[in-house]
Amino acid sequence: MNPRTKNLILAFATALFIHPASAKSPNFILIYADDLGYADTSVQMMDSDPSTRHSFIKTPGLERLAEIGARFTAAYSPTPTCTGSRISIQHGQSSAKIQYRNVFDVLSQVQRPEGYDSEITMAEMLKASGRNYVTAHFGKGCSAMGRFDEAGYDVTDENPGEPGGNGNGHGSYWDPIKEKTPFPPDNPKRMHSLRKDAADFLKKNAGKQPFFMMVSHYAPHIPFMCTREAFERTKKRWVEAGLDTKGMDELTDHPISNPKGEANKRITYAAMVEEMDLTLVDVLDGLEQSGELENTYVIFTSDNGGGHAEMRQVDGENRRFNGPLQEGKRSIFEGGIRVPTVISGPGIKAGSQCDVPIVQWDFLPTFHDLSGSDAPMPPNVDGGSLRQVFKKGNKGKVKRVAPGIIHHYTCHYHPPISSIIRGDYKLMRHLNSNEFKLFNLKNDYREETNLAAEMPEKVRELDEICRNYVKKVNGGTAEQVRQAHHKLMDHFSQQSVYHYRKRLAALKEQNLPDFEDRKAKMLKQLNDNLFKNLVNKEKTNLHRELHAWREGSAKNLAEENARAKWVEFVD
Secondary structure (H helix, E strand, O other): OHHHHHHHHHHHHHOOOOOOOOOOOOOOEEEOOOOOEEEEOOOEEEEOOOHHHHOOOOOHHHHHHHHOOOOEEOOOOOOHHHHHHHHHHHEEEEEEEOOOOOOOOOHHHOOOOOOOOOOOHHHHHHHHOOOEEEEEEEEEOOOEEOOOOHHHOOEEEOOOOOOOOOOOOOOOOOOOOOOEEOOOOOOHHHHHHHHHHHHHHOOOOOOOOOEEEEEEOOOOOOOOOOOOOOOOOOOOOHHHOOOOOOOOOHHHOOOOOEEEEEEOOOOOOOOHHHHHHHHHHHHHHHHHOOOHHHHHHEEEEOOOOOOOEEEEOOOEEEEEHHHHEEEOOOOOOHHHHHHOOEEEOOOOOOOOOEEOOOOOOHHHHHHHOOOOOOOOOOOOOOOOOOHHHHHHHHHHHOOOOOOOOEEOOOOOOOOOOOEEEOOOOOEEEOOOOEEEEEOOOOOOOOOOOOOOOOOHHHHHHHHHHHHHHHHHOOOOOOHHHHHHHHHHHHHHHHHHHHHHHHHHHHHHOOOOHHHHHHHHHHHHHHHHHHHHHHHHHHHHHHHHOOOOOOOOHHHHHHHHHHHOOOOOOOO
């Protein structure tokens, strides 16, 4: 389906299913954090486990949301990295089906050469519902998708004429001459402008017609940033709490950006999360003032597990943890995909805890169901409506199209692992070694006891379901990813040589006295790029034999192998 055809279908559906204004549909607000750890808020996600709450960070906005809504203890992001999750959540499809599995998905360029314009977004679905929804998206976009104002969103903060919209550039907008602009000193990670945009949208639209607003934060993704005022305020609490202050006096940046010293990093991270939380404060205030709080579903969650993980020694290994969960961003272990999630709205019991596993590609079919849409469900959806779970809590069930919560992470620079969560169990398969790990997440969300050897039947059952699904949706294999990565690196090298020769020809025409010096610099830059591409190919080769389950660096060995093969480009 080309974009024009899709738009015609959506316009027709909207006209066909126009609904009487008397039937009031709920509003939807989705606040999306970037790399927020499971236990990096002051909301204790699990009543039974104090380690699911941060001991220092204060998030009163999220606490308030939890008081009027439910904490979802087993909520999953679509992937353990940013971009794949942001595409998946928009279209209600798993990363395998949408064919974008990691932050830089080389295989998607082969599988999806025409991009994602043919896929229906959450906003487009609601616009076609016949319920007169107005839609908005503020903040971090998704470069693979392009502009959100061309994907069903009526209001955005994108710069006019920029093909990539806000993209995946962590807050770096583009100016008219196509150069990235830095974060404003008084608006690090654009947290304050996002907060204002959300508040302004509510003032203008809340109570007038149904709306959907997504506020997509750039925080707390690296680099850690905050204003000097926020840092000093948080530092004061840090010192009063008697926490480690080693290296704190070395901090001189203004505003605070990517600080040195562990204490400074932790203080800045805390300040970021706390300032991001102010968006929730303003959103809830705006809904109360407009009288729309009880008619609005407010969802707070994260695009993947925490990037700022705690390091612990386990069996002589330095391992990452997000609260009680193993690992973090980029990992298929729970710390990389289980994310803090709090939801309020009509029918959701205030102050409750829900342990039913949910995944972010459930949101699109949920919005479709709860909006009362008269239009058909968009095709290819993987998720299921959460209506029953919202109403019944732990007694509710989710009927998904997909046979489980499946994470298929074919990545050229991290361990290639697929997993399926079905019922109480999670099966992980290493795509290189075909080794399995089986966990009963109901009893063992810390993933400490591998049951694979004890339960071979369960392993076979879940593995068959997962493999069949991935094959059915053409989710890709690890070897296909490696081949695509090699071809891409070769393409980059060819482009580098082409641009070098083009620039060199232009330089010759200028007949400058320092021509040879300029040529030498250009040639060095070219060879640096070519060597980098060769190193990346060697990393891919090394990952073909990698049997490790946790992330490790192959950089040194890859460089050594690349030097053995290296032939310098000579002109």
